[in-house]
Each structure stands twice: as C-alpha cells, then as structure tokens.
Amino acid sequence: MNSILIILFSLNSGALFAQSSKDFWVLAYPEPPFIEQTEKGQLTGLLVDEVKGILATAGIRQQILLAPWKRLEQEAKVKANVLAFALTRTSEREDSYHWITPLTANVYSVYSPHKQLKPLNSLEQLSEFDSIAVLENDVRHKILQAQNAKNVHVYSNWSDAIDSVVNKQSSAIFFSDAxxxxxxxxxxxxxxxFERVFMYERTVTYLTLSKVGTNTELVNRLKSAANRYKHSDAFKLISKNWLKQYQNLPIPMHMEDGVLNLWNK
Known part of the structure; x- marks a missing residue:
C-alpha cells in the first residue's frame, strides 16, 4: 500500500505533486447496502462509487478502507488528511471536520414493540424505557449521552442491537426507518x-475531511470536485443504476439534488 501514490493537481499553478498513501487516508464504515464488502473483500455500493467518482474528479487515486466506527470518527478528528464517510452532521461535530458534501438524508426515531399509552414528545420522556439499544459512538448514542440517559444499551453493530430488542434484552432502539x-x-x-414511538429529527450524512493539519487547498479541491461530479452525467448514470438495484429492498429512497433521501418521494 505504501507504493500507491496520490496525485494531486495544484489549484493555483496546475503543477503536479505527489504524496505517499500514508499521508492521505479514505475511511468508510460499512452501512449496507450503500457501503458494504463482498466475500472477495471488494467494496461496493452507491456511496462507494460516489466517493470514488469525487476522488477521480479531484485527481486523487487512493484505496477506500473499512474501519470500525470508533476508529473512523477518532482518526478523522485528530489526524491530518483523513477523508471519511458517512458522518452525520450535528452541532457537536460542526467544528471538528470539513464538511465536503452531503450524501444521504434520513429520519431518526425510537422504535419499540411496547405500545405507549401517550405519545412521546421529547428525549427526556425516553427515560420511560428500561433500556434503549444504540450503536456505540453513533450520533444517536451521543444524543442520549448528552441527555445523561442512564438506560442506554450499547452494541458494536446494528444487527446485535436489533437482536437485543427482538430478544427482549432491550425495550427500544434508536435508529431510522430505512x-x-x-x-x-x-x-x-x-x-x-416495532412501532415508531418517538421521532427525533431529519439528519444528513456527509463526506468529511479532517481539520487538524489538513491543507485548505485540499479542502477546496474536494468540495469543488464533489460539486462538479454531482452535476455530471456519470453521477446521474451511477445513481440511476444503483437505485434500480435497490428497488427490491424494503427501503424507500430517491435522489434529489445529489443527496439520497431515505423516504418516499
């Protein structure tokens, strides 16, 4: 991997310069079906192809690596030149990353097999549940942490989190419709x-770039590349092909202004 070169075109002069792969990383957390790994170890999915297209438009060649969520978020926060996806944009994270381009939009809610006698209208009311399953260090985990919630059950993946509710180890889960x-x-x-017992808010995930030690020239290059790629025929074709492949999945979705919205149009 150290032999891979990342070729970057200077924005100001048009001259070429190179960095070794150890100076630039592209990290992704698996989010099936949009970011997933095949049995042969290849990455596939709409967001994978989208990020590859943005990198190519920016004149960058680099391998996308899968990483555990905690590592991805931490390295994108403390190391220079780390491109990561897909991170939810929140007020707490706002100053920690460069937000290159939006990728998906979703609605976060709490689901439970236990019917509520009255509607829940605030995060504080979630204390009525014995336990709420979340993905460790996910934005929904941090939302509950900010509320000092004591009834949180943390899991390393969503499959185990759902299992915990099905098996009655947790009484609810903070997730999304899709x-x-x-x-x-x-x-x-x-x-x-499962019923939606509380709707939190609409959220948007982004392709992000670390702030610490990252050259603003690279930030501008990637933002410009993302904008150009999303208006290209290549992106329209890739989006159309992937949406066709996803049409049999139980996930409502449509593309609008270059963002994959995970609800019916």
Missing part, C-alpha cells in the same frame, strides 16, 4: 411488532 427495514429483512426478523 435501517430498521433493511436489517430486519437481512436478519429474517419479524419487525412488524
């Missing part, structure tokens, strides 16, 4: 028992 539908189908779980 995520619930996808993982329940993939695991063969009966999720008809």
């Amino acid at each position: 995520g619930m539908q996808y993982f329940c189908r993939e695991q063969g779980k009966d999720c008809n028992q």
